[in-house]
Amino acid sequence: MNVLLIGALPPPVGGTTVLFKQLVEGLRDRDDVCIRVIDISRPTVGTISNLLYALRCLILLLWNMRWASVVTFHTSLKGIMSFGPVVHLASRLFHRKWIVRGFGGDIDAWHRSAQGVKRRLFDRTVLRAEALLLEHKNSVQYFQSQSTSSVLWYPNSRHCAGEITATTSGTGGCRFVFVGHVKPSKGIGELVAAAKTLSTTNVVIDVYGPLLDGISPSWFANSPVIYRGSLANEDVIQTLARYDALVLPTYAETEGYPGVILEAYCAGIPVITTRWRGIPEIVTPETGILVEPRDVVGLAKAMQMFIDSDQLRATCREGTRAKAAEFDAKRWTQYFVDLCQRLSAERKSVQV
Numbered sequence: 001m002n003v004l005l006i007g008a009l010p011p012p013v014g015g016t017t018v019l020f021k022q023l024v025e026g027l028r029d030r031d032d033v034c035i036r037v038i039d040i041s042r043p044t045v046g047t048i049s050n051l052l053y054a055l056r057c058l059i060l061l062l063w064n065m066r067w068a069s070v071v072t073f074h075t076s077l078k079g080i081m082s083f084g085p086v087v088h089l090a091s092r093l094f095h096r097k098w099i100v101r102g103f104g105g106d107i108d109a110w111h112r113s114a115q116g117v118k119r120r121l122f123d124r125t126v127l128r129a130e131a132l133l134l135e136h137k138n139s140v141q142y143f144q145s146q147s148t149s150s151v152l153w154y155p156n157s158r159h160c161a162g163e164i165t166a167t168t169s170g171t172g173g174c175r176f177v178f179v180g181h182v183k184p185s186k187g188i189g190e191l192v193a194a195a196k197t198l199s200t201t202n203v204v205i206d207v208y209g210p211l212l213d214g215i216s217p218s219w220f221a222n223s224p225v226i227y228r229g230s231l232a233n234e235d236v237i238q239t240l241a242r243y244d245a246l247v248l249p250t251y252a253e254t255e256g257y258p259g260v261i262l263e264a265y266c267a268g269i270p271v272i273t274t275r276w277r278g279i280p281e282i283v284t285p286e287t288g289i290l291v292e293p294r295d296v297v298g299l300a301k302a303m304q305m306f307i308d309s310d311q312l313r314a315t316c317r318e319g320t321r322a323k324a325a326e327f328d329a330k331r332w333t334q335y336f337v338d339l340c341q342r343l344s345a346e347r348k349s350v351q352v
Helices: 015-028 047-065 077-093 107-113 116-124 137-144 188-195 233-240 259-267 296-308 310-326 329-351
Strands: 002-007 034-039 070-075 097-102 131-134 150-153 174-179 203-208 225-227 245-248 271-274 288-291
Touching: 002 015, 002 047, 015 034, 015 070, 015 259, 015 329, 034 047, 047 077, 070 077, 070 329, 077 097, 077 107, 077 116, 097 329, 107 137, 131 137, 137 150, 174 233, 174 296, 188 203, 188 225, 188 296, 233 259, 245 259, 245 296, 259 271, 259 310, 271 296, 288 296, 296 310
Parallel strands: 002 034, 002 070, 070 097, 097 131, 131 150, 174 203, 174 245, 203 225, 245 271, 271 288
Antiparallel strands: none
């Protein structure tokens, strides 16, 4: 089976590029799938370069269409709107089944409010793909009522390499960690404010990630929060395992299933995060604590609960093991292959 994959590979490093690279690498290790990849990452930004790169992607798409058994497009809402209709038209021209995989948690919100040409174009192209793979169960439920095609849940996933044993703090102390883009919409301001109210000094709160959107090291001055710089992707899980809990007070508009939460499960540590977008679908009382977005008092209370209760931390650590298995990358790569094989077989049966 020949599968054409269209999506953005790193650089830059981000949620969508990391996930697409993970799938590509997982498929390259298999004997039952032959893949070709069209990388739609743009090396430079500008009107002329964007047009030239779009033309390059179009030529590669048309060139590879006859070879492909199934065409798959992996992108965010912006990519779906700009190139999705092109992939649809090319797939119909060459009589190929196609799959669109939408990253992020904002696709259904956009569709609810969209009007005019953009929505009609989306409905007549993207929603007519043979399969629409979405990250949130709420998004799946919404689009199942909007489309006659298959709308399926396809969450973020991670490779959990073997059994990782998280270290634990003693009674009366706790080590918290934040990993991700260090910017206001990820709740960094709320984390610093909450940390200043904790009723113990036996606490560690470390932040890893690139500083963005106006945040500088001065944000962490005179607080228990320490900025530790960025982490390489391959070091994230092992670093998380050195802490007692991940803290992610995000309210980013495009938040999907944050990959760092799944990495925390692989590391065997619980999560304190927000009741935001699709996060409650993957964080339960067995794996962590949910607080309201921008709620400094609620965030501090949740952190204090972990500080005060070794039992709570131990119970949640146990719950992370089942969640890690649920979002294992090998499982979801196999799901993707099974779907491609089914669509390829359907196309062949129609041709016969």
